[in-house]
Amino acid sequence: MDDGETPLIDAKGLVKEYPARDRPGGVFRAVAGLDFQVGRGEAFGFLGPNGAGKSSTMRMLGCVSPPTAGTLRILGMDPARDGRLIRARLGVVPQEDALDVELTVRENLLMYGNYFGIPRRVVKERAARLLEFAQLEEKAGDRVEALSGGMRRRLTIARSLVNEPDVLLLDEPTTGLDPQARHVLWDRLFRLKQQGVTLLLTTHYMDEAEQLCDRLVVMDKGLIADEGSPRELIERHSTREVLELRFRLDEQDQATGKVRAVTGAREGERVEVLPDRLMVYTPDGEAALAAVTAAGLAPVTALVRRSTLEDVFLRLTGRSLTD
Amino acid sequence: MxxxxxxxxxxxxxxxxxxxIVVSVANPLLFLLAIGAGLGRLVAPEALDGMTYLEFFAPGMLAAAAMQNAYIESAFRVNGALxxxxxxxxxxxxPLEPRDIMAGHLLFITFRIASSALAFAVVMVAFGASRSPMVVLTVPAALLTGLAFATPLAAWAVTVEKFGTLNAVFRFVLMPMYLLSGTFFTLDSLPAWLHTAAYALPLWHGVDLCRTLSLGTATLAGSLVHVAYLGAFAAGGVAVALVTYRRHLHY
Structure with missing residues (x-):
């Protein structure tokens, strides 16, 4: 977004309200006013817990959900008027794969290409390339029923690329996958990014956001809490390192006071109390740990690590993401 | 699109x-054989103004099967697809808009109801259950009967959140209609108040249209009333579906 060209996606004051289920006549505000821009080739993330409004935002971006208020321009067009044209240039990876399980892997791609009116010969060529990209060549003739979760996810991503989209929308792309399958998927998404595809993704995984996103917004209760690159956000809201201390539960209260006394007074240090552990935010974790042990405290476990987006989220919202 | x-x-x-094929063609045909040709032998032609029970029952079954296929292809599948x-x-x-999705699916439902009706009609004729060349018109008549159900059902099913609701309506609305629309017996056998009420049932119009065409007793005026009644349901269903599809696909 630094080169001054028109953004691929431009949202101003974006609001989405639904009729409230529990109160007749009431409204539920899923998205409460978002401003953001995404430039060509960027990987942009929406990070936040369940119910933060990420999926509602994605649906608006996918032109299948008219905004209640605000303006939205995608590829320079207005979804309310040109939804069809915009969708023709989007790739969508929904939270649930929604593949046709009775059809084969290749047939799923052919059918999707048909929705875009792409000539069959062209879709066949692209399908062959996409199956290679998704590492599913050997499964091309198998029914989707027989595929693992990770394979299905890769097929869903391959499917979303059939129309060679300008923008790819991924709603929680790796939720529910085992660690190995997640890493394979990240690798594929990283390749897409290098090919210049603009990626928009939602996630509640910190590591995913750090791996894939050039820039992200932290969302909470339908609003943007802050925006920046993962590095920027960490620098702005956290310290370089974190010391995690666990004490025996009956000792935690007492220990908390002492830890505060030892570390809180020092330059740039801060203590957060979680139900099961203490987090000491500090420029130098080892030094903080040395100070804690020098004060005669004996934590059950002590871990020094680098700050992550998880810490940013905790700082911005006062809540842990994994609650 | x-x-x-x-x-x-x-x-x-x-x-x-x-x-x-089992559900949409084989099942109705089994009914045709078991009830029309089997049980029907116990019904004396005198009770039916000289026609055999098979001749009476077969076109009624054609219309009723179209309704049942409409329910399976429309209500269940529309809800499942969402x-x-x-x-x-x-x-x-x-790039598809909700209305494209609706129209494309209804076109497929049309194909399913029509092809099943055609298969049934062919067997019906082969069994000698028809008396008039007008029997060829029973296929479009059965299709129209099916669509009179399929389009309102699609409009409704896209809004249904619980699958159980679909089953309940099938059991408590469709099945009674199946039995009370003159498929298995003439409306004269019903109590007077129920007899009159049955005229309001779209299936009765479909049954009577198919039956009179198959027997060769159809009148132009009577048939037009049936076609208009069924057509109104089909058209009304499309009009409502345009709204419900948009609301539930672009919410």
Missing amino acids: LLREFSAWMLRYRRTWRST RRDRSYVVAAAT
């Missing part, structure tokens, strides 16, 4: 047609 949705359904159908296998949600992410 609607053809894209239609061909998606056809592609799926190529994989599943064998199992659907909530279970989510093929509607996938299609909605492409």
